[in-house]
Amino acid sequence: MKITKITAVPISYRLPEGKTVTMGVGSTLKRDAIIVRVETSEGIVGYGESHPGRSPGAIVSLIHNTLSPLLVGMPATDVVGAWQRVHRMQFSSHGLGAGTALALSGIDMALWDIRGKAANMPLYELLGGSRKRLPAYAGGIALGYQAPQALAEEAQSYIEQGYRAVKLRIGDTVKDDIARCLHVRKVLGDDIDILTDANTAYTIAQARRVLPVLADIQAGWLEEPFACNDFASYREAAKITPLVPIAAGENHFMRFEFAQMLEAGAVQVWQPDLSKTGGITEAQRIAAMASAFRIPINAHSSATGLNHAATLHFLAATENAGYFEACVSHFNPFRDMFGPTFKIGADGCVEPPAGPGLGVEVDESIFDKFPAVDGPGYVVKF
Ligand SMILES: [Mg+2]
Numbered sequence: 001m002k003i004t005k006i007t008a009v010p011i012s013y014r015l016p017e018g019k020t021v022t023m024g025v026g027s028t029l030k031r032d033a034i035i036v037r038v039e040t041s042e043g044i045v046g047y048g049e050s051h052p053g054r055s056p057g058a059i060v061s062l063i064h065n066t067l068s069p070l071l072v073g074m075p076a077t078d079v080v081g082a083w084q085r086v087h088r089m090q091f092s093s094h095g096l097g098a099g100t101a102l103a104l105s106g107i108d109m110a111l112w113d114i115r116g117k118a119a120n121m122p123l124y125e126l127l128g129g130s131r132k133r134l135p136a137y138a139g140g141i142a143l144g145y146q147a148p149q150a151l152a153e154e155a156q157s158y159i160e161q162g163y164r165a166v167k168l169r170i171g172d173t174v175k176d177d178i179a180r181c182l183h184v185r186k187v188l189g190d191d192i193d194i195l196t197d198a199n200t201a202y203t204i205a206q207a208r209r210v211l212p213v214l215a216d217i218q219a220g221w222l223e224e225p226f227a228c229n230d231f232a233s234y235r236e237a238a239k240i241t242p243l244v245p246i247a248a249g250e251n252h253f254m255r256f257e258f259a260q261m262l263e264a265g266a267v268q269v270w271q272p273d274l275s276k277t278g279g280i281t282e283a284q285r286i287a288a289m290a291s292a293f294r295i296p297i298n299a300h301s302s303a304t305g306l307n308h309a310a311t312l313h314f315l316a317a318t319e320n321a322g323y324f325e326a327c328v329s330h331f332n333p334f335r336d337m338f339g340p341t342f343k344i345g346a347d348g349c350v351e352p353p354a355g356p357g358l359g360v361e362v363d364e365s366i367f368d369k370f371p372a373v374d375g376p377g378y379v380v381k382f
Helices: 056-071 079-091 097-119 148-161 174-188 204-216 231-237 254-264 279-291 305-316 364-369
Strands: 003-014 026-028 030-040 045-050 134-139 165-169 193-197 246-248 324-327
Touching: 003 056, 003 097, 003 364, 030 056, 030 097, 045 097, 045 305, 056 079, 056 097, 079 097, 079 279, 097 279, 097 305, 134 148, 134 193, 134 305, 148 165, 148 174, 165 174, 174 193, 174 204, 204 231, 231 246, 231 254, 254 279, 279 305, 305 324
Parallel strands: 134 165, 134 324, 165 193
Antiparallel strands: 003 030, 030 045
């Protein structure tokens, strides 16, 4: 079974007028995603999702014009070989770094979908896992900057759905962040896990003031206080308190950057995104490296049900799996456009889909509803 064709389809959704979610990376205007379709000589078609990296057209071009010519004709089940060829011929030199990681991620995911369909096995089984209950937190583009009361009400609405953990967006002013965190803890009580995400918006001085409060409210982690390559600040932040783990990884690409994170000794929770870091193949390598150091893998989620399904299968087959990031965004029609991929239970847990491969039935006619809009999806808050 050979790879015969690789196609990338960009899709976009503009948020309704006047509606946005604001967080450390800015205010959301639109959602973008790239669906990758891989066709084979035996007629099996696999689907994956590449993160658009704020430039969907660039990633689509990379897939069509640079990676596809490298991969068409290769055995469709050889995910390691495909990965290796892209690494050798693209990453190693003149390779556009993170952009290629995004592009490769969707192709790799589609190849795993093909492997599962060919074997008539759900991916969790193919990867060596089982259909187990996976703890989930209410995340995605939600719980953004707002008044403490409104934020607590939004958080409460997810608890009512079954979630036992929520992720608040911080990285605003220190004063407002502290007020929100204290209020939400008071309203939710002590049994809910409160996670926090600064989306790279803090300085080390701000982190010094916020982290003791996060320790007081027993926050589960502080995610991405700093830019992805600011390892010096990450190292400093890890010394502030042993009580709040520092998390990062959604903007770290391939095992090599996670190895740098390990060497910095500053990040205790790893969050690779299967649509960004190099696909399922690379996420497994990252998880294996983390497992030797007892670092949990709390994979970051992208936009569509394809990424969500892949992440659920991956977590169900990962020894050191942590939470699944469940997208609870009010403004993400991509989550359920092929039907719901996960359902939160009263136990705060979800399960991977049961069908072969990713277990997602893709109806391509739906793409016409979401024509691509190029350009970034956020406006800056500065
Ligand atoms: Mg994040």
